[in-house]
Amino acid sequence: MALNFFNQFNIPYTLWIPLIIPAMAFPLTLMFSTNRLMKSRCLAIQSWLLMNIAKQLMLPISTSGHKWTSTFISIMLLIISLNTLGLLPYTFTPTTQLSMNMALATPTWLMTILVGLRNQPTMSLGHLLPEGTPTPLTPMLIMIETVSLFIRPIALGVRLTANLTAGHLLMQLTSTAVLAVFNTMPLTSLLTLILLMLLTCLEMAVAMIQAYVFILLLTLYLQENT
Template sequence: MTLSFFDQFMSPTYLGIPLMALALSLPWILYPIPSSRWLNNRLLALQNWFINRFTQQLLLPLSPGGHKWAALFTSLMLFLITLNMLGLLPYTFTPTTQLSLNMGLAVPLWLATVIIGMRNQPTIALGHLLPEGTPTPLIPVLIIIETISLFIRPLALGVRLTANLTAGHLLIQLIATAAFVLLPLMPTVAILTATLLFLLTLLEVAVAMIQAYVFVLLLSLYLQENV
């Protein structure tokens, strides 16, 4: 029986138990817990340096009211990077290729930014729906367009993460299958294909990190408009 290439993106189960919960709990198990010592080991020092640099870079354009989200954004960044990177290992599953999971992360966080804007500064939040200097006949059309674009934001967040990871994983599997098939027939072409596969794997590692950063960065931009 020949399996579809897209079967790798199905949520796996073992003895009737979905393994999605195990995959989601792995990032919290892998990272070392900060200690109360004055001097940390190299791994903890590197981890703290990365978290501090990322938080500083992400929250630089935000007003002080948005700095309360620092812990949430940093945790989400580490969570998404770990899930994306673990999915590149053999015999693993990438939960972020599931649109349901990505939408479950995007919709509540986007809705929280909108509610904060409506609560703290409703005039400015509603003012984003109508650009200044709009001609009077275009006002109803622009309000409808801006409202639609506002509600499309969480869908764009979830679909962007899902599509990029799914496309990369699928391309890796297609090229790996081609290299495996060509090995006994045309070894030279198979070696060139394997070299391309190695370069594509490096690109996919970069994509896994960049997409997690883009997800959190866009959320911070949405928050910036509402604080």
């Protein structure tokens, strides 16, 4: 029974065709439609939100780091799209796979490190040793800071994977309870269904918040190296 709960993280197939392909192709049809190129209230709201999010993210970073704004916003929109995609029926959430999240986290984290080593190597290496550290503790602190530096991409990938996996499993358990008690306790089943709807709204908010947190941490790493 426990294994069935994790089957939702497998890509569903119909006639040997993975359903993730039409699910990911559906937003492209909206993007390249003619109405997409016309001004509308929806596009105005989207542009306003993206502009304010970009300002909020890049405000603490120096001017030299502002060139990465389009990259970070693109990654955030990609993660939001993949996170919310899994909330649709008969689809699959790619960001519940640790391998994909690490493939997003590692290059972007490495990019922030390389930017710092290229532009200001002394200051970037200075983060490995806090100012005023006693001399006997210097080797130990350098080792600790180095390990914490290389743990950052792992923390980025694991945080995104764990939050989405936990939310999907909780929704699966709640929906199973609704079907299990529907015939015997209809009132309890109705209350559980309402809880499931609220949980779905919460999971949609989590999908967006986790994408924002992912990019926010990347901007903090970039701030240390610019």
